[in-house]
Amino acid sequence: MVRLRYLLDTNILSEPIAARPNPFVLERIKATGTSLAISSVTWQEVLYGMFLLPAGKRRRQIEDYLFRRILPALPIIGFDGRAAQWQAKQRARLRQAGRSPSYPDSQIAAIAAVNDLVLVTRNSVDFQGLQIENWFEEYTSDPGDYMIHDRVFRDR
Numbered sequence: 001m002v003r004l005r006y007l008l009d010t011n012i013l014s015e016p017i018a019a020r021p022n023p024f025v026l027e028r029i030k031a032t033g034t035s036l037a038i039s040s041v042t043w044q045e046v047l048y049g050m051f052l053l054p055a056g057k058r059r060r061q062i063e064d065y066l067f068r069r070i071l072p073a074l075p076i077i078g079f080d081g082r083a084a085q086w087q088a089k090q091r092a093r094l095r096q097a098g099r100s101p102s103y104p105d106s107q108i109a110a111i112a113a114v115n116d117l118v119l120v121t122r123n124s125v126d127f128q129g130l131q132i133e134n135w136f137e138e139y140t141s142d143p144g145d146y147m148i149h150d151r152v153f154r155d156r
Contacts, residue, residue: 005035007112009121083110
């Protein structure tokens, strides 16, 4: 059984159906496919975006992507009591520091944290105790390494 390792944020999950998808993101998704998951919050965000679109070709394309490719392939991890506690603690800490992250982003971060998953996002998140990767940043010259916030990490 393959262990889940990555929780995809909405901006990563949406990238394969972008008009000009980032090749580095597509490559990482393909390379790590069986260790990927999404949060129930991300699932809601992409469905909401789809339902806002008028009926037509683009909406059908997104609906096909979500229901025929994503839903059967990626587990959806829910927001539970542990995630709620982690989120509340981090939001309080950040508020006391004068910062206020978005509520959905903090839910996604909490799901990643309590499930010991790396949050893959284009957005930098201001949470402690959270592993983050940005797959929009280019790989280094060694295909087994990749850049995360200007640091090289080994994927081995």
